[in-house]
Amino acid sequence: MANGNGRVGLRERLTQAGDHIRTSQVWSSIFRPGSPFRAGYTDSPRNRSYVIMNNVLYHLHPVKVKRHAVRLSYTLCLGGLSFFLFILLTITGIFLMFYYRPTSPQAYLDIQALATDVAFGQLVRNLHRWGAHLMVLTVFLHMARVFYHGAYKPPREFNWVVGIVLLTLTLLLSFTGYLLPWDQLALWAVTVGSNMGAYAPVVGDQVSFALIGGVQITPDTLLRWYVLHVLFLPFIIVVFMAVHFWRVRKDGGISGPL
């Protein structure tokens, strides 16, 4: 194709280059048939199914859902947002791990340095902290919405129990993260919080000993909670999330309509 003066225009060149890439072997090996990014995608019922079915998304979504399930007003996206916040926290958390050493006083200095020495350090720290608080909130609201819809009734009883485990794990993740800045706020909030656990009858002392690694919070506690926070608890919560999402689908998708 040519424009008025017989030369190939920039737009055509770009289109051609785009077509060339999209028909290449590399490209079509990445985007499986049905992907909207693949050359020759057309919007058809069959391709709409393939978008999900031929895609890693098939782990999370069925091809079709009940019409009422896509209404924003039903789930308010709360479960989905909890999950998304978890992903966001994982990403920002990995970034923070590059600059953080769980020792005293280095931990505190590293957090301080985020604000001064690290590009976007303060922003990422803020995202991680506010995201964490928001996740506690969305998980709680998600639970409330599930309750008010009676969505825990058969066959979803067990998924509600899994949800309670997720709620507990979310709180624990948030709580273990709270100590890591190693400032006055962190130290004493966690002291107050874990003192409550120490009142447990019979096993109280053992519980608090296992949790904080001693009779009171020390730099050892910092290391212990760091490992719980970045490794152990995320691992466990991912396992329970997998069960949770799997059950949502096996229990027949989203409940309702009311």
Add this chain to the structure above:
Amino acid sequence: MAGLPEHLLRRSAEARAKAEGRDVEEVLAELKGEAPPPPQESAAPAPAAADPEPAQGDTAPVEAPAPAAAASGPVRDLEAESAALGVPVSLLQRAMEGRARTEGKPIPAMASAPAAAPAAAAPAAAAAPAAAPAAPAIPEGVTTQRLLTVVKAGAIQQVKSSPQDKVSVWPHLLAIEFVALMVVTAGLIVFSVFVDAPLLEFANFNEQPNPSKAPWYFLGLQELLSYFDPQVAGVIIPTFGLIGLALIPYVDKNPAVKPSDRKLAIMIFSFFVFASAVLTTYGSFFRGPGFNFSFPWVDGIFFDF
């Protein structure tokens, strides 16, 4: 066909009638053996008593395959083929008939009639004008089985009773999720640009701030600590709270989901939600030094996120 329930007979009669373009009642009567089958073009009448099914369009039973020989058509030696292929004659015959039917050709005649046709098949053999009637005898000492069973529809696979109103996840649900995700990300980024996460002084074991507060989601519990024994507020209430929450689906036996049909459950749950919200707010904003009551607008806010 003896012993088959009436409704099954009727169903198969209907199917056959439809396939052959005949009257249902007629086929049904025939299946039941009540009326003699109507004469068939060029096909031998089926043996009357033993097997009242019409030869045409029949699936031949193993014991006595209907003599469905036609006068014309290629001749096949089923016995020989059977020996060569190791497939029972009856099955070969059935396959042959089936193929003939689908191709609309006359059923091929069989080359060799078994020497000792069973007595029941004899009338058929006599009636057949062609040279090839009759069923192959079952060789002695061989037990045969009919792999035929009646399966009620729905017994194996549950068919959804009513189709549901569904929409494709792509694009409908994914688009919504994407927008929700973008909105939350944008909101969080904007918030993070303007509000910094707190960082107080370096941790000091010798200097406890006054008041010291737990993270906000535990402040409801900390608030309870001012009313109850620590064992109650710090351990028993949270433990039983979580266990109680987990037990909700097993305690609430009411199957209704309409809010108007589950007022009690909603009331109880809302009470606890409301109580924890009040306690948390109270502990967060109305507790000053010494964890004593204070108005935030008088003494300031003693709360950090």
